[in-house]
Amino acid sequence: MTYETILTEKKGQVTLITLNRPKSLNALNSQVLDELIGAFAAFEADETQLCAVLTGSGDKAFAAGADIKEMYEKSAADFYLEDFFSKWTSQIVKTTRKPWIAAVNGFALGGGCELAMMADFIIASENAKFGQPEIKLGVAPGMGGSQRLTRAVGKSKSMDMCLTGRMMDAEEAERSGLAARVVPHDQLVDEAIKAAATIASMPPMAIQVNKEMVNAAFETNLDQGLLHERRLFQILTATEDKAEGMAAFIEKREGNWKGR
Numbered sequence: 001m002t003y004e005t006i007l008t009e010k011k012g013q014v015t016l017i018t019l020n021r022p023k024s025l026n027a028l029n030s031q032v033l034d035e036l037i038g039a040f041a042a043f044e045a046d047e048t049q050l051c052a053v054l055t056g057s058g059d060k061a062f063a064a065g066a067d068i069k070e071m072y073e074k075s076a077a078d079f080y081l082e083d084f085f086s087k088w089t090s091q092i093v094k095t096t097r098k099p100w101i102a103a104v105n106g107f108a109l110g111g112g113c114e115l116a117m118m119a120d121f122i123i124a125s126e127n128a129k130f131g132q133p134e135i136k137l138g139v140a141p142g143m144g145g146s147q148r149l150t151r152a153v154g155k156s157k158s159m160d161m162c163l164t165g166r167m168m169d170a171e172e173a174e175r176s177g178l179a180a181r182v183v184p185h186d187q188l189v190d191e192a193i194k195a196a197a198t199i200a201s202m203p204p205m206a207i208q209v210n211k212e213m214v215n216a217a218f219e220t221n222l223d224q225g226l227l228h229e230r231r232l233f234q235i236l237t238a239t240e241d242k243a244e245g246m247a248a249f250i251e252k253r254e255g256n257w258k259g260r
């Protein structure tokens with residue numbers, strides 16, 4: 001499939017997806033959404049690919065938000081009837097069982113911050129800037145910002161960000177738990193691919209189970225989450241890769257994974 005607003009590239013077992021509208025600071029319009037849905041579906045279906053990295057082209061932005069020029073043209077009825085942007089959750093977040101990392105290289109504002117927070121974790125460059133400035137446009141986050149940011153950084157900081165529209169730099173984002181790591185700007189994509197390759201070197205079924213377990217912490221109460229974790233752990237103990245992984249440790253060698 002060919003895309004006009006994103007680039008995709010396979011790097012070994014890692015798929016690199018790059019938002020590619022640098023003149024608009026990679027603003028997210030309907031075409032970007034449709035193409036990202038296609039790219040994530042292709043990644044998910046490709047058995048050779050085990051982890052993905054999403055980044056933005058150019059030096060300035062991961063994505064400076066949903067495309068304001070596109071949204072300006074739409075009425076409330078358009079937003080409601082199209083259920084504008086609901087496909088982010090239903091067709092990317094929910095259907096991508098393999099992990100993916102957001103490599104945030106600059107502005108991640110509004111929908112850009114919300115897209116980064118849909119990733120399994122964020123690696124930020126020293127130049128990254130996160131924000132939910134929608135209030136300045138007379139609106140509010142609409143792709144999960146008020147919910148995912150609050151879960152990531154807590155109520156006080158999330159309120160501060162949403163109500164004042166201020167930006168958070170990379171150091172604050174890491175300190176607050178929004179970003180997992182901060183790396184030098186010119187090494188961002190390499191570092192993110194390195195992290196993704198480390199993940200891809202793990203037993204494939206265990207990769208997906210670990211992702212599912214951590215996500216359960218957001219969607220269930222503690223008792224249900226602990227039960228879910230125990231049951232998934234018990235399922236993993238029945239896999240060939242569990243026998244191989246433990247044998248490899250005892251025999252002081254690398255594991256040779258079967259993915260089942």
Ligand code: CO8
Pocket residue numbers: 023024025027028064065066067068069079084085107109110111112133134137140141142143
């Ligand atoms: N949409 C469209 N175009 C954009 C956007 C955007 N979000 N951001 C930047 N651009 C364009 C600019 O219009 C400009 O284009 P042009 O050269 O044609 O004028 C180009 O990108 C470069 O931008 P600037 O000249 O403004 O660059 P600066 O370095 O001066 O400023 C900023 C960079 C601070 C990032 C500035 O561009 C800015 O404030 N951008 C808007 C940020 C913003 O408000 N984002 C939130 C958008 S709303 C949103 O995401 C809601 C999501 C949920 C919707 C759910 C609906 C149900």
